[in-house]
Amino acid sequence: MKNLFKNLIKNILIFLIIIFPLGGCNQSKVVEYPLIDKNPVKLIFTFWGSQNEIFEIENMCAKFSEKYPWISVEAIHIPGGDYNAKIAVMTAGNGSPDIGYMNFDLGENWANEGRFINLYDMVDKDEEIRREDFINNAWYEITPNNAWGIRTAGECFGLFYNKNLLESVGIKTLPTTADEAMEWDEFVELAQKLTIDKNGYNAAHPDFDANNIKQYGFMFESWEGVLSCFIYSNGGSWFSKDDKSFALDQPQSIEAIQRLADLINVYHVAPSPITARSLPSLHIALQSELVAMVVGGQWINLDLGKSKTNYDIGVLPKMERSLTVSLSGATVIHKSSRHVDEAWLLFKWMINPENAIELYSNGLWMPILKEWYRDPGLVAKWVDANPLSHPAGFKEAMMNQFINNSVSLETYYVKNSAKIIPKIISGLDPVWVGKKSAEEAIKEIKANVQPSLSKR
Structure with missing residues (x-):
């Protein structure tokens, strides 16, 4: 009976700790702990870019895997001039990517062949983001209800x-x-x-x-x-x-x-x-x-x-x-992927500057989510955080011009x-x-x- 009572007290304490976080924690944020019983998944992500971009992308993928330890990401860099040819070879074999950059010319052709996941289907069933959260002209469509890709970033x-x-x-x-x-x-x-x-x-x-x-x-x-x-x-x-x-x-x-x-x-x-x-x-x-x-x-x-x-x-x-x-190259999810949900998870990770802030603060990308231009606190996180990559003229000449005077x-x-x-x-x-x-x-x-x- 004594042991039963001890176990009861122990379980109650554990329950209270879970329900009521410690006073020093920020109670406005929900702390998410990655599940540990997931089957291992490997995503192949393809991209182009400079040597500095390679470092930033690999760093972003590593942080994603820290958050979701059952998902590993193989980030494959392909020189821009060789990208279309290399991707064509990869998709013809067994090493087809799950998610990655896509040039518009090739993307348009493949979209008409039905090779990509309709991203409108993904965002419409997602509980965290909506179409309205994105900047204007973010989506690449083949019909008003079928988006084969989305801007990788805001660029101008x-x-x-x-x-x-x-x-x-x-x-x-x-x-x-x-x-x-x-x-x-x-x-x-x-x-x-x-x-x-x-x-x-x-x-x-x-x-x-x-x-x-x-x-x-x-x-x-x-x-x-x-x-x-x-x-x-x-x-x-x-x-x-x-x-x-x-x-x-x-x-x-x-x-x-x-x-x-x-x-x-x-x-x-x-x-x-x-x-x-x-x-x-x-x-x-x-x-x-x-x-x-x-x-x-x-x-x-x-x-x-x-x-x-x-x-x-x-x-x-x-x-x-x-x-x-x-302008921007597109990011797509290949229909041949066996891990569409995990690829979508990686996509959401990429577009939220909070998760991969270095991609934005170091000057490579601008956000595709509207709030990161409207909220001064969020702007400060990616613009003001790194004056070396965002000099004095950036906010007006590039960020504001992009939002207010871009074609x-x-x-x-x-x-x-x-x-x-x-x-x-x-x-x-x-x-x-x-x-x-x-x-x-x-x-x-x-x-x-x-x-x-x-x-x-």
Whole structure:
């Protein structure tokens, strides 16, 4: 009887400890303890990115497995240029990934073949998140009720600049709001001041040697994401609203392309594609003071912060209106996965900055959940926590511009974009080297591309 009484008291105490946490604990939070009787599960997660991104992704996966110890994650890095081919090989064999990044061109084709889990089905039955929790245009759809993927992160473009080089011409900061954005002519003038030849003359000087430039004022990449920033700013577009007609031949689009080409061939403030081959990537060129300003995606904050570059961010120069382009690769769950629920668990872990804060605070990603832009306390966790990767101009020039003045990259939503966009981009090559005007090249591109649009 005595032992029975002791056991009863013991059980009551255990019950009280569970029901009433210790006074020093935060009683507003529910502490979740991972179940220990789960069968072991291994997820394969594929991604692309820089060396710094590899570290952050692997760290995120390790923390996920600490939270859910029965789930291990094999994070497989694939170089961006090889990604589509490698994924195709993996899915054809026994090593198909469960979850991972997906390029839009391949993703669109595979979505139409039914290779991905409908993420709307997953979120609609989830008790913790809703569709309304996500930023606008977060989902990649094949129908209004079928989302084959979702943005991996919030991403956009800004004008990154080396503070040392701008201070050398008497400028401390560049505009960070849409209302204050530089006019195009003002921007060209600044780029001329910042372009220096081997004799120390800038690009506006009559003795400037355009064949021997040691420091460029500006650098941009000629892919559709970057080009769209200026095409849209000038009121242009790539395609008609119904995506059935080629629209790059409209005056606004032609002018935007020609203005960019003139930076290379008329003002000599930006390297040509041929010259750019001898230069390092954008963030290294900026860090090494080979270039003063670059159009960069938000993700280069990671590498610039890691290298402790003395840089800042402004809004892009405007033509007609100030804006940025919103874009991101997709994250998908493969229908071939035997562990869809666990893959969804990993997905939810990734999108909640609270669980993988380094991915956000170190500058790689911006959140896709609205509250992380609206709540000052949450903003502080990923922006203010790391000034090296989020310099003074970040909040206004990148975060606020993304939320208030961003335009989605339309080429993401064009059918057969994997075939059409490369034709357009390669067709513009003669423009960048000065062999053709934008109008001439685009006229030829239209003849090559329009039949593909009309047949859809």
